[in-house]
Amino acid sequence: MSKNNQIDELPNIKTENKVLEINHLYKSFGDNHVLVDFNLILLRGQNIVVLGKSGSGKSVLIKCIIGLLKFNNGSIKIYDQEIGHLNATALDKIRAKVGFLFQSNALYDSMTVRENLEFPLRRHWIKLSQNKINEMVVQALTDVGLVHTIDMMPVELSGGMRKRIAIARTLILKPDIILYDEPTTGLDPITGKEIIKLMVDIKTKYNTASLIISHDMNCVRSASDLIIILLEGRCYAKGKYEELKSINDPKVKQFFE
Amino acid sequence: MNNSVLVKSFFAEVGSLSRFSGKFLSMFFIPPYEISALFKQCYIIGYKSLPLVGLTGFIMGLVLTMQLRPFMIDYGVESQLPAIVGIAIIREIGPVITALIFAGKIGSSIGAELGSMKVTEQIDAMEVSGTNPFKYLVVSRVLAATFMLPVLAVLSDAISLYGSYLGVNIKGDTSFHFFWTQVFDSLEFRDVLPAFIKTYFFGFAVGIIGCYKGYFSSKGTEGVGKSANSAVVVSSIMIFILDLLAVQITDLLGFN
Numbered sequence: 001m002s003k004n005n006q007i008d009e010l011p012n013i014k015t016e017n018k019v020l021e022i023n024h025l026y027k028s029f030g031d032n033h034v035l036v037d038f039n040l041i042l043l044r045g046q047n048i049v050v051l052g053k054s055g056s057g058k059s060v061l062i063k064c065i066i067g068l069l070k071f072n073n074g075s076i077k078i079y080d081q082e083i084g085h086l087n088a089t090a091l092d093k094i095r096a097k098v099g100f101l102f103q104s105n106a107l108y109d110s111m112t113v114r115e116n117l118e119f120p121l122r123r124h125w126i127k128l129s130q131n132k133i134n135e136m137v138v139q140a141l142t143d144v145g146l147v148h149t150i151d152m153m154p155v156e157l158s159g160g161m162r163k164r165i166a167i168a169r170t171l172i173l174k175p176d177i178i179l180y181d182e183p184t185t186g187l188d189p190i191t192g193k194e195i196i197k198l199m200v201d202i203k204t205k206y207n208t209a210s211l212i213i214s215h216d217m218n219c220v221r222s223a224s225d226l227i228i229i230l231l232e233g234r235c236y237a238k239g240k241y242e243e244l245k246s247i248n249d250p251k252v253k254q255f256f257e
Numbered sequence: 258m259n260n261s262v263l264v265k266s267f268f269a270e271v272g273s274l275s276r277f278s279g280k281f282l283s284m285f286f287i288p289p290y291e292i293s294a295l296f297k298q299c300y301i302i303g304y305k306s307l308p309l310v311g312l313t314g315f316i317m318g319l320v321l322t323m324q325l326r327p328f329m330i331d332y333g334v335e336s337q338l339p340a341i342v343g344i345a346i347i348r349e350i351g352p353v354i355t356a357l358i359f360a361g362k363i364g365s366s367i368g369a370e371l372g373s374m375k376v377t378e379q380i381d382a383m384e385v386s387g388t389n390p391f392k393y394l395v396v397s398r399v400l401a402a403t404f405m406l407p408v409l410a411v412l413s414d415a416i417s418l419y420g421s422y423l424g425v426n427i428k429g430d431t432s433f434h435f436f437w438t439q440v441f442d443s444l445e446f447r448d449v450l451p452a453f454i455k456t457y458f459f460g461f462a463v464g465i466i467g468c469y470k471g472y473f474s475s476k477g478t479e480g481v482g483k484s485a486n487s488a489v490v491v492s493s494i495m496i497f498i499l500d501l502l503a504v505q506i507t508d509l510l511g512f513n
Contacts, residue, residue, distance in 0.1 A: 068381050092387040106382035109373070120386035 017043045018080075019177050019209045020065065025074035027060055034060050035071070036233035042177065042209050047199075049212045049220045051255055052230035058213040059103065061230070062179045065211070066100050067091050078177065096124040099170035099178040099208075103185055105162045107154040107169070114150050117141070117169050124173055140168040143205075144198060160191035167198060171206075178202070180212040184219050196222045217256070229255065277469045284389070284396050294397040302363050302398070303405030310409045311416045313358050318346060318417030322424030335429070339436045340443035342421045347444060351414040352452050353500055356459035359406055360492040364467040367398055368488030371471025372481035380472075395468045402464030407456040447512040455503040459496050466492040 020042035027035040034057035042048055052058045063069040065076055067083055076083040078094050086094065107116050117137045121128060128136075141147045144164040154162055163183065170178055183199065184192035196219050203210060212223055220227060221241050229237045229244065229252060237244060237252050245256045322342050329335045371394060374380050383390040422436045467488040474484040 063381075066385055068384060088389070095385055095387060100382075100385045102378045102382055104378050106378040108379055108382070109377075110370075119383075119388075123387040 019044050019078065020211065021075075021077045022065070023075045023077075025061075025064065025071055025076065027057070027064055027069070027071045033233055035064070038074070038230070038233065038235055040211075040228060040235065042211055044176070044209050045203065045207045047203055047210045047212060047223055047225045049214055049224035049227050050230050051215060051220055051227055053215065056230050057233055058230055059181055062100070062181055062211060062213055065179060066095065066098060092124070096173055097176045099173065099175035101163075101166055101170050101178065101180045101183055103182040105154075105166035107162055107166060109154055112151055112153055113141070113146075113157075113165055116154065116165065117172050120169060120173055136172055140172040141165075143171055143202070144168045160187055160194065163187065163191075163195055164198065167195075167202070171202065174206065176208060178208050178210045180210060180214070182213055182215075184214065184216045189218070192216065192218060193222075199223050215255075220255075273473075274466070274469050277472070278465055280391065281396060281399055281465060284392050285400070289392075291393050291397050294393050295400055298397045298401035299405055302401045303408060306359060306362055306405070306409060307412065309362055310355055310358055310413045313354065314351065314413035314417040315420040317350060317354055318342070318420030318422075319424040321345065321350065322421040323427065326424070326428065336439075338425055339421070339431070339439035343418060343440035343443055344448060346417045346421070347414055348448050348452050349500075351417055352410045352456045352459065353496065355410045355413040356406060356456065356463065356496045357493055359402075359409065359460070360463045360496060361489055363402060364463045364488040364492040365485040367402075367464065367467030368470040368474075369481055369485035371395075371468060372474030372484035373471075375472060375474045376477055376481060391472075395472060398468055399461065399464035402467070403457055403460040406460030406463065407453060410456040411453070447507075451503060451507040451512050455499065458499050458503070462495040462499060463492045466495060 018041055020040070022038060022040040025035050025038040026033075038061065040048070040050075050058050050061065060069060064071045065078070065083065067086070071084065078098065081090070081094060083091070083094070108119065111119065114137055117140055118133055121133055121136060137150070138147060141150060144167055146161060146164050146168065149157060149161060149165065154165070157165065167183075180199065183195055187195060199210065199212070200223055202208060210223075212219065214220055214223075224241060226238060227241060227244055228235050231251060237247065237249070244252055247253065322338065325342065326335070326338060329338050329341070371380075374394070380390045380394070383393060418437075418440060422431070422433065425431045425436060470484040470488040470491070474480045476483075
């Protein structure tokens, strides 16, 4: 466990294992300094949970990673490519390797489940045949156990089913990294547990690296290999669940009470 | 809110809308082109608006004729009724009423649809999926609105004149051939062309304002409602402003 903001605690990381590296990230909205000198390294096959209060900048962090928000200073590298310096085409290529699960699921209301899943495929991998697309859609839906919903509209599905479909849409491009923004928010505890299990299964099956933004302690405990506590825009503390739970610092303790 | 703040926010809004329109023009020329999205929007915006535009056009022609008829009889020029109604519909009433109906139906629907997509992060999801949401959502809708409104206006004019023909025959007896000969004899190139050209600008205004209001929607579902509402209000006002400009320009060019 550590309680500092440096990234030099993982000195022997092989470059090929690093999928995401954030150094000295700074992001502000006017006078509101959301992220201040934030650092992180994500390795292949690792699940990191970023834990923080509402409004602490967790969602801003992953939107900066995927290029939806521009950051003011610092660097974000995915496979050694600096996100802040990429043009639109290069950024799209990187985005094909990074899945993003939105807090609100962001399923397209006007499209069926099938069309929702086909959309990123047709955009990123233009040359795929219709047969191959069908096969991939069915496989992604099988992974989340919802093949029977293939021709349904998102509005016909429950909250948990919509979350699963959103995960299937994220999985369909076979990403190396998945960014989860509050994956269990708004779900009942049982469905929340199912989603957490699904996230762990995905990691095991596809060896993906995941960055999970959450304040749900069930999710934090079950899905994390490493936890980072984001406070005042900084990485306030990091470690495994049991390590952080045993710290006497009141700012850390408040999350585990 | 005091007056200076209102004036400031008005000009800020005009500036922002101008930048949005500039972005549309720059994106319009840069490939890849979203052809399938454009055709889909043409179908939704054009074809699906036809029943409403046709019905309002028909009623407009019928009512206008029935209202004008007694005065034309009083002045002893009843035989000129098809010509007068034809000029009024083709030059002004057809394009403007069609554009206002179009603004009510399409402006609000674009504003609400994009607003809802914005607040539920669907636009962000589209960007993450390797799609330029501005091109896919905005350019296709603005182009469809720009190209479909002139077509709808021409069809509305025709249906309106047919309504007028029926209106003439409720209390009179005018042959179909005579009615249309009277209408076309009274029309000149300078009546038809400026009226047709201005509908492209009306369509563009409805499309760009609807998209602008929806694309910058905020504050959840309340913001979506506001986007839809202000899309209709602003585009309706813009139609009148453009109409005013059009009449001045055609006057300067000697078309009046």
